[in-house]
Amino acid sequence: MKEKIQFFKMHGGGNDFILIDGRELKAPFENEVIRRLCDRHMGIGADGLMILGESDRADFRIDYFNADGYAAGMCGNGARCAVMLMYKVFDAPRQCTFEIQGEIYEAEVKTNEMVQLKMQPFQILHRPEELQALCTEGIQKMLWVDSGVPHLVVEITSSLDDLDVNAMGAALRYHPMFEPQGTNVNFISVKEEGWLRVRVYERGVEKETLSCGTGAVACAVYASLQFGWESPIMVESPGGALVVVFDRDWQSIYLLGPVELVFVGVVFPEFFKSKKEKR
Template sequence: MKNQPIRFHKLHGAGNDFVIIDNRSDGKHARFDGKNAVLIRRICDRHFGVGADGLMLISEDTDSDFQLEYYNADGFPGEMCGNGARCAVWLAHLLGVTGRQCKFIVWGENYEAEVLENQQVRLKMNPPTFSAERQNLQSLCDNRFPEMGWLNTGVPHLVVKSAENLAALDVRKFGAYFRYHPKFEPEGVNVNFVVPESEHQLNVRVYERGVENETLACGTGAVACAIYAAQQWQWQSPVRVNAVGGVLQIAFDPDFQQIYLTGPVATVFEGELNELYFHNNAVVNK
């Protein structure tokens, strides 16, 4: 194996953090193999690697500004990541790949985004989908979680209204319970615990599938929460989502055909991956 360093960028969107690699075939960069799940898992490990909620690869595309591959921290592909895509758009803009407005592809799905002022990126989301067989979730409700709903905003999400203060909620315990519940097999589900702060404003904590833990924010989850509030509580656009790591704003039309996710992005640091190190050093199982 060639021990050629691979350049990477560490970014976060409202605390949702990612390792992003410029994987264009321009001869300036060592190419990264996205099929190596073990290597991705080791890079995302917060003790033995760089540490991240996921890893992304930016590469060329003939029909758009760039192509984006997203991998969860477990090393396997994730269908979509809203905050990750916003971070990738920001980095692509900094690298000169795109202007302020861009079009890109994530696993064959088309997206559009715009870099705004004050390090904000607005991402146009695809319309959500719903499942009739997963709409009757009353059997999962109780005094602690009086209502909930399932929808797919690029990845499957469960929005759970909490009767408890979110600060005291054991998100890892209850998140894992719902994430692996037979009702949501075989793919599982991301779990968003919500408490309305005021009209058009939600407090949210999220347990992410593929990370298998709480993350500080989730873009597709924030969109799911906003749409749920619009459907169940007749909230109007826009909806402000207060995540642990920052604020996300979701704007939408009445039919949910035009949905925009806006929030902050930031570059944390840049560096080089020594691929040989990650191959030679195992990660302790969590």
């Protein structure tokens, strides 16, 4: 890179992202560069990077990378941030479509802070009875769901506040049952009917994050199937609350929540040099 690159820092419920207009890039970022950009000490710091580009099938395209530098699938909170940025800065329509990993999603900017996505139908990967052997002390039931990316939903009987999410999350994320790609892990408890609390261990970030959009959808699926809850379902994480709205047969699923544009900055060309080049 020979020029400065403008970036936007945004978050949805504390799940934070670097967003860059990819139409201005001369070449794609290497994995090492993405990891350093997302590093909270040596870079900007984020749970992931979103590159915005053109699409022949939608209003724009999103290429999403986790903090580990590797491309990932759907990211609900990151996509909501991208929709707001495209609307506020790049004049995309309030109701828009975007492409990510070959899938087309519909979205709407509801207010200056709230963005709603229409999600794809979910797929159940393993039902609770198939996961019973993993239910150790303090765990009630589990459900493995693909809500854009794989999510293991774990209903716990112990205190959610006292849970060691990073230790328990890593153990389940890398469990042989979920090989080869592993899984995100969502630990849930019931606050009241229609209202879940959740803490999330995110694959690709490899630690707890403050919120997860696709995870919220997976948690709502669990509550609907296990508790018989009807729409809407609120999913509260340490970073804030998301709302999942759905019809009776789960063919129309919507994820609604706030996003915030925190700051705008530039990355200087020297940052893109490898360690070897800097010597």
